[in-house]
Amino acid sequence: MPALFSAGNAENIRLTSPATSEYNCLAWALSVNDQSIWPDPDEYNSWPPDLPREETLQVVQAFLRRLGFEECQTPNFEGGFVKIAIYMSNLRVSHVARLCPEGYWESKCGLLVDVQHTTLQALSPDYGIAAVFMRRSSTSWPPELPQLHPGPALLISASTGGRLI
Amino acid sequence: MKPAHLLRHDGPENDGVIFTRKAISTWKGAMRKPSYMLAQSTHFVPANMVRFPMRTSTAAVFRDEIEDAERRRQIEAIAHEWFENTAHLSQVTRYSQHLSFATLVTFGADAAEFAIDRLRAGDIQQHWLILLKAIYDTNPTAPQHMGRASLQAQDWIRWFDERRQDR
Numbered sequence: 087m088p089a090l091f092s093a094g095n096a097e098n099i100r101l102t103s104p105a106t107s108e109y110n111c112l113a114w115a116l117s118v119n120d121q122s123i124w125p126d127p128d129e130y131n132s133w134p135p136d137l138p139r140e141e142t143l144q145v146v147q148a149f150l151r152r153l154g155f156e157e158c159q160t161p162n163f164e165g166g167f168v169k170i171a172i173y174m175s176n177l178r179v180s181h182v183a184r185l186c187p188e189g190y191w192e193s194k195c196g197l198l199v200d201v202q203h204t205t206l207q208a209l210s211p212d213y214g215i216a217a218v219f220m221r222r223s224s225t226s227w228p229p230e231l232p233q234l235h236p237g238p239a240l241l242i243s244a245s246t247g248g249r250l251i
Numbered sequence: 252m253k254p255a256h257l258l259r260h261d262g263p264e265n266d267g268v269i270f271t272r273k274a275i276s277t278w279k280g281a282m283r284k285p286s287y288m289l290a291q292s293t294h295f296v297p298a299n300m301v302r303f304p305m306r307t308s309t310a311a312v313f314r315d316e317i318e319d320a321e322r323r324r325q326i327e328a329i330a331h332e333w334f335e336n337t338a339h340l341s342q343v344t345r346y347s348q349h350l351s352f353a354t355l356v357t358f359g360a361d362a363a364e365f366a367i368d369r370l371r372a373g374d375i376q377q378h379w380l381i382l383l384k385a386i387y388d389t390n391p392t393a394p395q396h397m398g399r400a401s402l403q404a405q406d407w408i409r410w411f412d413e414r415r416q417d418r
Contacts (some may be wrong), residue, residue: 091339107375108375108399108400110343111341113398121398122377122399126343128380128390130377130380130390130400131377141342173341178342179342195339196338196341197377213341234397235397236394
């Protein structure tokens with residue numbers, strides 16, 4: 087597994103789960119393990135229907151703010167907060183990792199495994215750089231997710247004058 | 252028209268004949284018989300193969316099957332390379348930026364069938380879903396299944412089977 091990351095080795099990355107495609111890095115950072123959350127244009131991943139499906143920092147931050155996150159300056163551990171690091175590559179959000187109270191970072195690597203890494207740099211440069219950090223109170227964790235897919239299609243009947251049925 | 256047994260060694264080489272799988276398997280069965288039985292039989296060549304050139308090499312006889320198998324092997328190798336190089340990435344859009352993805356799309360229906368087979372076999376990967384969408388330019392998965400690869404795989408398999416029945 088460390089071989090996947092050019093800066094990774096057995097000392098700074100530890101594998102913690104078998105490979106699965108049931109969830110992805112952003113979901114895992116929010117302690118969700120039954121769905122993938124990502125603003126992909128193909129609409130295969132969960133995403134709030136009223137947010138753009140763009141892998142931009144603004145969009146991902148907007149989503150995280152809805153869950154109670156706020157920007158913070160450092161990735162250092164702060165008691166009472168859950169911290170998230172957002173990796174950027176080519177001006178796109180490329181990965182999200184979560185800081186554990188024990189001091190290491192937890193990541194879900196694409197469609198593969200979960201890992202713990204001692205530094206954010208352990209996944210660079212493959213994931214780009216950890217450029218932005220956000221934090222949220224650790225009380226009431228995990229956060230309640232908003233609606234992440236469009237609702238059922240509404241039927242409009244011509245016979246009822248265009249009213250919803 | 253001559254009876255089949257008279258056409259057994261008749262006719263020039265004919266590379267343009269397309270044989271059904273049933274005809275080929277029948278011929279395979281016939282060829283498994285001992286030679287003395289073939290010599291005694293005047294009807295071992297099925298009627299739908301009467302134009303079959305018996306002098307043609309085995310490789311040519313099974314050309315279609317060999318080509319199918321080779322094509323399948325190519326798709327499998329490219330898909331493996333695609334997955335190996337991208338599965339660790341979190342950025343989903345980078346999957347479709349890989350050269351192997353573009354190559355797979357050019358295989359069209361053959362690549363789609365491969366992807367559906369993988370999903371049926373329980374290899375639930377978003378790669379196959381993305382590939383299918385690129386080939387068919389549609390996404391038949393239910394909106395409420397977003398983010399849940401297993402359910403989306405079932406949607407795709409159902410859509411694929413219904414489409415095949417309609418054709």
